[in-house]
Structure formats: structure tokens, C-alpha cells
Amino acid sequence: MNSVHSIVIVAVVALVTIALRFLPFIVFGGKRKTPEIVTYLGKVLPYAIMAMLVVYCLKHISFIKSPFGLPEILAGAVVVLLHLWKRNTLLSIVSGTVIYMLLVQIVFV
Numbered sequence: 001m002n003s004v005h006s007i008v009i010v011a012v013v014a015l016v017t018i019a020l021r022f023l024p025f026i027v028f029g030g031k032r033k034t035p036e037i038v039t040y041l042g043k044v045l046p047y048a049i050m051a052m053l054v055v056y057c058l059k060h061i062s063f064i065k066s067p068f069g070l071p072e073i074l075a076g077a078v079v080v081l082l083h084l085w086k087r088n089t090l091l092s093i094v095s096g097t098v099i100y101m102l103l104v105q106i107v108f109v
Contacts, residue, residue, distance in 0.1 A: 082096070
């Protein structure tokens with residue numbers, strides 16, 4: 001009974017995922033023009049999501065307790081500077097993550 005239940009759960013999750021992936025093509029497919037609000041949201045939401053992620057990641061920084069937010073600030077600066085220099089999002093994010101991990105695991109122990 002347990003394996004049948006697991007198979008049903010996986011099947012339902014797969015069907016819902018497929019439906020959600022195909023729904024925009026069904027709704028906006030064909031010769032219909034994409035509504036302006038959807039085009040607008042497609043332009044502004046990525047920046048809004050990135051800003052929200054930055055706030056979420058930096059909300060627990062303590063400037064009165066060691067290491068005073070230095071790992072986060074330094075890693076964030078690496079991300080910003082590397083992105084301004086190379087314009088490669090993946091490189092910027094991976095480099096910032098590696099720098100942050102090195103700082104909190106080795107430097108600011």
C-alpha cells in the first residue's frame with residue numbers, strides 16, 4: 001500500500017508540473033498577442049525577485065557582533081564588482097557563494 005501511495009503522489013506531482021509548464025502556451029499560444037501586463041511583469045519581476053532575495057539574505061546581519069557582517073558585505077561586493085566587470089550572472093553568483101563560504105568557514109571562524 002505504501003509504494004502505491006508513493007507512486008500516486010509522484011504521478012499527481014508530475015501531472016501538475018506538466019500542466020503548469022504547458023498552461024502559458026495554451027493560454028497565450030497561437031496568434032493571440034500577449035497582454036501588456038504579462039509583458040510588463042516579465043520585465044520587472046526578475047529584478048524585484050533578485051532584490052527580495054538580497055534583502056532576505058542580508059536581513060540577519062549583526063553589525064554589533066563579530067564578524068560585523070563582513071563576510072556578507074565582502075561576498076556581496078565581489079558579486080556586484082564581478083557582475084559589472086564580466087556581465088555573467090552565473091559566474092557572479094557562484095563566485096560570491098564560494099567567497100562567502102571561504103570567509104565564514106576559514107577566515108571568520
